[in-house]
Amino acid sequence: MLLSRKSHNKLVAPAPIDEQLEVMFRAALRAPDHALLKPWRYRVFEGEALHELATHMVTAAAHDDPEISEDKLAKLKTKPFRAPMVIVASVVIQEHPKVPEIEQILSGGASVQNLLMAAHFQGVGAMWRTGSLAFSQKMMDLLGFEDKETLIGFVYLGTEEGDKRQARISEIEEHVTRI
Ligand SMILES: Cc1cc2nc3c(=O)[nH]c(=O)nc-3n(C[C@H](O)[C@H](O)[C@H](O)COP(=O)(O)O)c2cc1C
Structure with missing residues (x-):
């Protein structure tokens, strides 16, 4: 199962059901976590809530670039609807003498990966x-982020439509050196 994971860019209904989501979040909360800071946060947008996410995207984009074209805004408005569910993943960074910010963000990445695997x-x-928009402070404000909270991804979820997308496969030798 680990070797066959790949991303799906064409996702349709149904969205994951509650039981599947619970497994995904339980897996996400099993990420390695130095000093047990539990930095992970997830906000789930599904159905009508996707309109709210789209509105936030448009508002943030227009705020960040007042010159943005109507075309781009219209396109942006459709983005969350590329899947029946979008989960905004973030980490709340805490001051810690032994755990720098990068470790907390890495833990967030590991958590998202666990979620993807459980999916x-x-x-x-x-x-x-x-x-x-993942790096837009305005977007994070609209999403109600805490002061030290930072966005690490929009996870699109649903049912794959066909199986057209090729998985990326590298040769081990390109990445691994045995010393
Ligand atoms: C932090 C992060 C952000 C990403 N953002 C995007 C993105 O905005 N658009 C995109 O097409 N792929 C993005 N990707 C890459 C895809 O999720 C995916 O991993 C990539 O297309 C390779 O496909 P695969 O997962 O099937 O190997 C991102 C990956 C990571 C780890």
């Missing part, structure tokens, strides 16, 4: 996306 194991299609 895959249950036949749920997923894709981790960011884009410029």
Whole structure:
């Protein structure tokens, strides 16, 4: 199962059901976590709530670039609807003498990966996306983020439509050196 995971960019209904989501979040909360800071946060947007996410995206984009074209805004408005569910993943960074920010963000990445794997194991299609709005303070404010909270991804979830996308496969030798 680990070797066959891949991203799906064409996702349709149904969204994961509650039982599947519970497994995904339980897996996400099993990420390695130095000093047990539990930095992970997830906000789930599904159905009508996707309109709210789309509105936030448009508002943040227009705020960050007042010159942005109507075309781009209209396109942005459709983005959350590329899947029946979008989960905004974030980490709340805490001051800690032994755990620098990067370790807390790495833990967030591990948590999202666990979530993606738990999705895959249950036949749920997923894709981790960011884009410029992932780094927009306005977007984070609109989402109600805490002061030290930072966005690490929009996880698109649903049922894969067909199986067209090729998995990325590298050769081990390109990445691994045995000393
Ligand atoms: C932090 C992060 C952000 C990403 N953001 C995007 C994105 O905005 N758009 C995109 O097409 N792929 C994005 N990707 C890559 C895809 O999720 C995916 O991993 C990639 O297309 C390779 O496909 P695979 O997962 O099937 O190997 C991101 C990956 C990571 C780890």
